[in-house]
Amino acid sequence: MQGVDPELGSRVRRLVGEYGVVRDSINAALAFLPDAAADLAEFPSETERVQELDGACRELIDMLHAADARAESLTALHRSIADGRCTEPAETYEKSVGAALSRYDAQTTRQKYARNKSYIEFRSRVWEVQGEGAMPPLTDAIPAEPGDDGNDSDELEIGGAHIDYRCPLTAALLVDPVINSACAHAYSREAVLQYIASAQQNMVRAKCPAAGCTENLSARSLREAPDLRRRVERGVALR
Ligand SMILES: [Zn+2]
Numbered sequence: 203m204q205g206v207d208p209e210l211g212s213r214v215r216r217l218v219g220e221y222g223v224v225r226d227s228i229n230a231a232l233a234f235l236p237d238a239a240a241d242l243a244e245f246p247s248e249t250e251r252v253q254e255l256d257g258a259c260r261e262l263i264d265m266l267h268a269a270d271a272r273a274e275s276l277t278a279l280h281r282s283i284a285d286g287r288c289t290e291p292a293e294t295y296e297k298s299v300g301a302a303l304s305r306y307d308a309q310t311t312r313q314k315y316a317r318n319k320s321y322i323e324f325r326s327r328v329w330e331v332q333g334e335g336a337m338p339p340l341t342d343a344i345p346a347e348p349g350d351d352g353n354d355s356d357e358l359e360i361g362g363a364h365i366d367y368r369c370p371l372t373a374a375l376l377v378d379p380v381i382n383s384a385c386a387h388a389y390s391r392e393a394v395l396q397y398i399a400s401a402q403q404n405m406v407r408a409k410c411p412a413a414g415c416t417e418n419l420s421a422r423s424l425r426e427a428p429d430l431r432r433r434v435e436r437g438v439a440l441r
Contacts, residue, residue, distance in 0.1 A: 210291060211283040214276050221273035228266045232320045235259050236327040243331040252328060259324045260315055264306075271302035310347040316340040322373055336411035339373040367434050370412040371397055376434050380424045385410050385417035388430055395421070 239255045242248040275298040282288040306314070315321040322340060329337040337343075369376050371393040378391040387410050389397075398421055401408035408419040 206283060206288055206291060211280060214280045214283065214291075218273050218276045218280065221269050221276070224269045225266065225273070228262050228269065232259065232262050232266070235262070236324045239324060240327040240331050243328045256324065256328075259321055263315060263318055263321060267306050268303060271306070272299055275299045275302065308349075310349045312341055312344045312346065312350050316344050317374065326373075336370045336413060337373065338413060339368055341373075369393055370410075376430070379427050379430050379434060381427045381430065382410055382417065382419050383423050383425050384419070385412070385415050387412040387415055387417075388427060394419070394424065 235255055235258065239252050239259075242251050242255070275295055278298060279288065279291060279295050282294065283291065288294060316339070325340060325343070326337055367376050368374065369379075369390040370387065372390055374390075376388055376390050377393075379388045380391045380394060381388050389411070397411065398408045398419065409415075410417045410419045
């Protein structure tokens with residue numbers, strides 16, 4: 203362990219803990235944004251403010267990623283100091299953080315945000331106020347950039363037919379799917395049960411949330427989809 207200050211290991215470990223605090227603060231801000239945006243979205247005059255919050259949401263997601271990259275690099279550094287393998291801690295750390303940050307920067311807007319839970323939540327809340335019907339998946343809503351090769355959707359080719367494995371409610375891959383007998387659209391079970399319950403609470407008839415579909419939807423029209431579940435699980439494993 204030539205040249206490495208023996209105190210360094212514990213200082214590094216403390217820093218990892220501090221990034222945990224940073225992470226909590228960023229998450230707290232992220233949790234607050236969707237409500238704020240949904241309130242503003244009620245007013246057409248506040249469109250620009252909603253856009254600003256959209257930008258802020260993406261920035262916070264970037265910050266969270268950067269904090270994670272630093273915490274992970276520090277954790278690895280701590281391990282290599284403890285093992286006595288580390289001779290140049292500052293260089294090792296900078297190099298590892300730099301590599302993680304440039305990998306992230308190289309991603310397209312879609313790759314960074316379209317499947318990010320916080321961003322989906324943000325856009326969904328604004329959509330609930332401003333949009334009509336089910337929100338299109340963000341992989342479609344965010345314009346393609348060079349690097350988005352069009353193979354980014356969750357469509358897998360099965361027997362020559364493209365089947366969409368995304369839930370129209372969550373915009374994410376189906377989880378524990380069930381099928382509406384009325385139209386054969388599939389949804390994630392938990393999401394569709396919540397959707398039906400909230401329609402009941404509002405005393406409106408639930409309609410299928412799939413784009414362009416107007417069929418009715420109720421707990422009684424749902425059927426199990428063991429085949430689809432297997433295909434989804436296999437599809438996830440292939441990715
Ligand atoms: Zn449908």
